[in-house]
Amino acid sequence: MSYLQRSFSPVYASETLPSAEIGENSMLIGGASVYLSPNESWPICGTCSKPLVPLIQLNVSSPCTPEEFRVLLPSVLPPGQALATMLQLFVCRTGDAECYTHSLLYSTSTCSWVLRIADVMRTPREVPHQHGTPGPLFLPPRLVETWAPGKEETLHEELMWDQDDSEEFYAEHEPAPGLKMLGHSVRGKFYCADDGCPRPGAHVFPEWRDLFQIGGRFDFEDKEEEDEDALETMASLGNTFIEQCVEHPDVLRLTMSGEW
Known part of the structure; x- marks a missing residue:
């Protein structure tokens, strides 16, 4: 798949x-x-x-x-x-x-x-x-004036329980860190987010789409101290991203994943 x-x-x-x-x-x-x-x-x-x-x-x-x-x-x-x-x-x-x-x-x-x-x-x-x-x-x-097409990304290795891709394939399609739209988010061993979709009749385990990645604490290590970036306020625990309920696309959730 x-x-x-x-x-x-x-x-x-x-x-x-x-x-x-x-x-x-x-x-x-x-x-x-x-x-x-x-x-x-x-x-x-x-x-x-x-x-x-x-x-x-x-x-x-x-x-x-x-x-x-x-x-x-x-x-x-x-x-x-x-x-x-x-x-x-x-x-x-x-x-x-x-x-x-x-x-x-x-x-x-x-x-x-x-x-x-x-x-x-x-x-x-x-x-x-x-x-x-x-x-x-x-x-x-x-x-941000506009967006440039990036590479095609596969699931992060933390989510690839049933995948059997080669190391070369994963290296080519590994999810990129930092600010981006769509693709797949970078994951850690742990995450926190709202559970489930609040819409009546929603599946108990709804499918979520990676919509937008804000970034993580390791994305700013090489910056000069005086070079402020608003995104750093989200980077205190790990990579932060926005997910969308596939069944109810008006439902979004904020998720953070890391190694804490």
Whole structure:
């Protein structure tokens, strides 16, 4: 049985301003531009009740986002409309992201992040300010203009219980680390995520698709200390990725896998 799936690698903008907006680009990492639905309140951390900040805002409506990805999400709005369909991940930034780390390591029910597919306004929302308290601790921004086709990837070796591929085949199709779209995620011996699909009548052991890989703690070892990257806030325990329920494609889950 073949598990080969094409991966896509980010093509970054040559320059990203601190006030960057997504425009017709494919994705905004970090930054202070937040896209919400009309009349929607700013997302709040379920653990500490402070404002969440955007980590990933992927414009699924943009033609710069690969069609192979867009067709997997339900009811994607076409480009040029007042609203755009986005895949968004908001995370807590209290100090060193303690809420996020604690929640994912022990229980995802504490809701220290928001992962969703939503139809949002193309104009970013103003930052909420509470009298006498500092505003949200936004992450360094970076724009992804589009995505370049990568290699076809097979399942990570931690999942290949019934595979009998050669070492040469696996070396050619081994899942790549770091930020990418589709393909297959890098796994460790352990993982934590919500169990099952919450939809009524869903299979007790639903099939999940690797949709988007954010990265892991070992992806940033060679970076200069002053070279900040928003993705590092997710890398405290292991490789973090987003999975999609195959039966109910509007259901996503955030998963972390590592050797802890």
